[in-house]
């Protein structure tokens with residue numbers, strides 16, 4: 001709820017410099033996942049079933065529901081039909097496509113190719129006889145999906161440096177580590193260094209499993225955080241990469257960084273005395289939400305918006321074959 005008194009008149013608005021991080025918001029994997037649902041709706045008609053929130057953003061999910069997508073958590077919630085079923089960008093355990101095949105379902109897999117890359121790496125390391133450690137957050141669908149590429153018990157989850165310090169391997173010469181794609185770059189580096197100190201032979205990812213989008217958004221936040229009185233990270237509370245951006249901002253010099261899902265949640269009293277504001281968005285948050293939040297600030301402050309660009313992104317991913325000939329309406 002907006003707790004502001006009356007919106008100030010133009011002449012009364014205090015000045016506010018907004019540092020707008022770039023890159024921010026949608027990454028190539030999220031963009032592709034949403035396109036898959038939209039194109040499936042266009043090509044096959046409603047309903048299109050989606051297993052789990054296609055990406056972790058309430059606005060995106062509600063917008064797709066309004067177009068005819070039906071979100072479920074498990075395949076047995078879907079009635080027998082020819083309607084397509086889309087797997088979310090976070091990836092699924094191997095048992096899920098196997099179950100879908102048994103039920104003769106038509107699957108469109110929106111797993112981000114960078115998550116699939118980690119799945120393939122996990123299998124490759126396992127086949128070579130390694131014990132696999134996965135750095136990630138318990139219960140996150142990506143962690144469930146990656147763990148589920150291998151037999152039960154084959155993947156050991158490491159969430160913190162303390163876990164890394166306590167872990168007892170079966171054979172120190174046959175250890176390998178992979179990571180969730182949306183972690184804090186700095187925390188992961190710290191956990192990896194504990195593991196490497198304890199187990200010098202451990203196989204670590206050749207290139208970081210943390211994806212380009214996560215890394216770039218965290219770098220941009222680090223650049224602007226020190227000059228911001230407050231920061232707003234646009235994203236949903238279940239979005240791992242958005243939550244990491246809040247932590248990164250707080251550690252990088254803006255302790256009063258906060259996650260905001262919609263402008264209507266903002267308690268304006270907390271922003272009364274600020275002169276500078278950082279704004280960014282997690283990889284699953286659409287730009288329309290960033291715009292609406294900046295507009296809400298513009299109603300109360302005289303804004304000077306500066307975009308701070310730390311890198312340009314050009315990554316795109318191919319669509320699944322059945323949708324390549326379909327163009328968005």
Ligand code: SF4
Nearest residue numbers: 027029030112181211
């Ligand atoms: Fe893929 Fe990274 Fe985006 Fe996740 S955050 S969907 S891994 S590009």
